[in-house]
Amino acid sequence: MGIFTRLYFLRKPLIFCAATGLLWTKLNNNNDIDKEKLQLIINQADLICQEFKEKQGIPGVSVGVTMHGSLVWKKGYGLADIEQRVPCTPDTVMRIASISKTFTATIAGQFVEKGKLNWDDTIDKHHPDLPKFLYENLPVSITIRQLASHTSGVRHYWKKGEPETDDEFNLPEYYITRSFSTVSESLSLFLNDELLHRPGTSWRYTTHGFTLLSAILERISDDKQTFVQLIEDLVIKQLDLRHTKLEYPDELISNRSRYYCRRSLKEGLRNVAYVDLSYKWGGGGMLSNINDLLIFANTLLQCRQTKSINSQSTKQLLKAETIREMWTPIVATKKKNTFYGLGWMITKEQPSSINEFTIPSHIYHTGGAVGATSILLIIPCSNNCSNLRCGICITILTNLQSARDIYQTALDISLLFRQISPCFSHSKL
Structure with missing residues (x-):
């Protein structure tokens, strides 16, 4: 079994609500999040996802959020396969595009x-x-x-x-x-x-x-x-990622989505052209689902924060100093206040345009593939608390090519959950 397994999400009491896709866990023994507040946040996040799906005309969307290593919300919207009317769920496997990097x-x-x-x-x-x-x-x-x-x-x-x-x-x-x-x-x-x-x-x-x-x-x-x-040996098996792999077009894969495109919102959806991604496996040729990506993100979060709390943890995917170097800005990108490190984009803390609080520093990568758009976003803990996985991770996968505003959607959702996080400081500018 890997160093961080899906069983981690099941170590604490759970309450599941099928209507909202909510999976609630006790996040902290001393600072439990009020369930009513959490439900209000999930309701708002749900509206953001619905608006994102409808505005962009996306057939299928899956989203998942963790706080401090515990899964607090995951949900699927729409269809993974339009012709066969297969629902899109958190288990749906999609192209993750440049998250492969x-x-x-x-x-x-x-x-x-x-x-x-x-x-x-x-x-x-x-x-x-x-x-x-x-x-x-x-x-x-x-x-x-x-x-x-x-x-x-x-x-x-x-x-x-x-x-x-x-x-x-x-x-x-x-x-x-x-x-x-x-x-x-x-x-x-x-x-x-x-x-x-x-x-x-x-x-x-x-x-x-x-x-x-x-x-x-x-x-x-x-x-x-x-x-x-x-x-396979250094990441997938280590983390027990059961739905993550390099894409082979002819392989039979359970829960794999179909992929779609459109020239404009006024035009109907079409199946995308056949492609073989073996020419860019390391840069954009992988498949996964939100469950596996959240395990991957939380593992890296633990790697980054292990040193800061003097953990005695043994084996890790990466050492703290390695992930910190990878998440250190090297060069400015074309996007304002966004930099690139080693395989990751980094956005520094900045003022919010909608309220008096700051937008915290965060690490992320977006992806655009034939028939898919994706993002994996991590907000590390702003305090040196005792939880190795303290922070917020969110991933969104879609089966539409060139779906716009996925970064802003993920950021908006993450900031909602940050409001009820007991470990984040909400200092005003």
């Missing part, structure tokens, strides 16, 4: 701890067979840190000289149907293309950069394990 970064962090890797190593140190990357026709070196923070210059879905766009779903490379048998084989898509900028001088989001990172992890692993084996 956080899993790849976790394995990289484990290799750093084992001494197999250093964030500032150059990639040719570990993979000397790769051709030299070029910038302005001159060879340059790329570090692991630059790959994991999107500062390497490795391209995304367009080549240097081609128009850059925020609407990547219009790019042909997004719809690859070829199956790649290995990560190394998929490197052929971009390995000989010139870098978009000199490494370390700019931030440009790149899924291919994480494909390259996953190839290096394969290269330095024990017995030259495949990335499939690394994900």
